[in-house]
Amino acid sequence: xxxxxxxxxxxxxxxxxxxxxxxxxxxxxxxxxxxxxxxxxxxxxxxxxxxxxxxxxxxxxxxxxxxxxxxxxxxxxxxxxxxxxxxxxxxxxxxxxxxxxxxxxxxxxxxxxxxxxxxxxxxxxxxxxxxxxxxxxxxxxxxxxxxxxxxxxxxxxxxxxxxxxxxxxxxxxxxxx
Numbered sequence: 001x002x003x004x005x006x007x008x009x010x011x012x013x014x015x016x017x018x019x020x021x022x023x024x025x026x027x028x029x030x031x032x033x034x035x036x037x038x039x040x041x042x043x044x045x046x047x048x049x050x051x052x053x054x055x056x057x058x059x060x061x062x063x064x065x066x067x068x069x070x071x072x073x074x075x076x077x078x079x080x081x082x083x084x085x086x087x088x089x090x091x092x093x094x095x096x097x098x099x100x101x102x103x104x105x106x107x108x109x110x111x112x113x114x115x116x117x118x119x120x121x122x123x124x125x126x127x128x129x130x131x132x133x134x135x136x137x138x139x140x141x142x143x144x145x146x147x148x149x150x151x152x153x154x155x156x157x158x159x160x161x162x163x164x165x166x167x168x169x170x171x172x173x174x175x176x177x
Contacts, residue, residue, distance in 0.1 A: 009047045010056070014063035016041040021064065021076040025125035031118070031139055033083045058091050065091075069098045074120035078113075086141030088114045108146070111138055 020040050024032045032040075034057055041060070042048050049056060061077050068076045075095045081088055092114060093103050104110040115136035122134060138146060157166050160173035167173055 009045075009049065010060050010063065012045045012047055013041045013056075013060045014067065016044045017060055017064050018067055018076065020044070021079050021121075022125050024079045025076065025118075025121035026127050028122050028127040028129055028134060029118075029137055030122075030127075031079050031081050031086070034080055034089065035083055037080055058089075061091055062094055065095050065098050074124050075099070075114070075117035076121055078115075078117035079121060081139055081142075085145065086139030086143075087111055111142060112136065 017037060020032070020037060024030050034053060038053050038057055061080065065075070065077055068074070077095055078088055078092065087107070088111065092110060095117075096103055096113075104113050115138050119134055119136040122129060127134075137143070158171065159165065160167055160176055162176045163173065165173060165175055
C-alpha cells in the first residue's frame with residue numbers, strides 16, 4: 001500500500017474500529033482481542049491487508065484514541081486486549097498521554113486503570129450493569145494469572161525438618177528420604 005492509500009485505509013479502519021468498540025462497550029465486561037478487531041474492521045470496510053497486525057493496528061488505534069478524546073468519550077481502546085494474556089497493549093500509554101494523564105509504569109496498575117476505563121465505557125454506552133453500577137474488572141485470563149501468582153505467594157514453602165531443604169511436591173525430602 002502506498003502512503004496515501006495506506007492513510008486512507010487507516011482512516012477507514014479507525015472509523016470502523018470506533019464503531020466496533022462502541023458495540024463491544026454495550027456488553028458489561030466484554031473485551032475484544034486485537035486480532036478480532038482487525039478482522040472485523042477489515043471485513044466491514046472491505047479493505048484488507050497482508051501486513052502483519054502489529055505493524056498497522058497501533059496507528060489505527062491511535063486515531064481512535066484521539067477521536068474518543070475529541071468526543072469526550074471514555075478510553076474505548078481499553079476494550080482491546082491481547083489474546084494470550086488479556087492485557088492492553090503498550091499503546092495504552094498513548095491513551096493516558098492524550099488524556100493528559102501521567103504514564104502508569106507498573107503493569108498491573110496499568111491494567112487496573114484500563115479496567116476502570118472499560119467500566120466507564122460500559123456505563124457510557126448503555127451496557128446492562130448489575131445492581132450498584134458494576135465493578136472494574138481485569139480480563140478473565142489476566143485475573144486467573146493474578147490469582148495463580150497470589151496463591152503461589154501465599155503458600156508457605158515446606159522445609160525438611162532435619163536438613164531444612166525445601167521439600168519437593170511429594171513431601172519427602174530427596175536428601176533425607
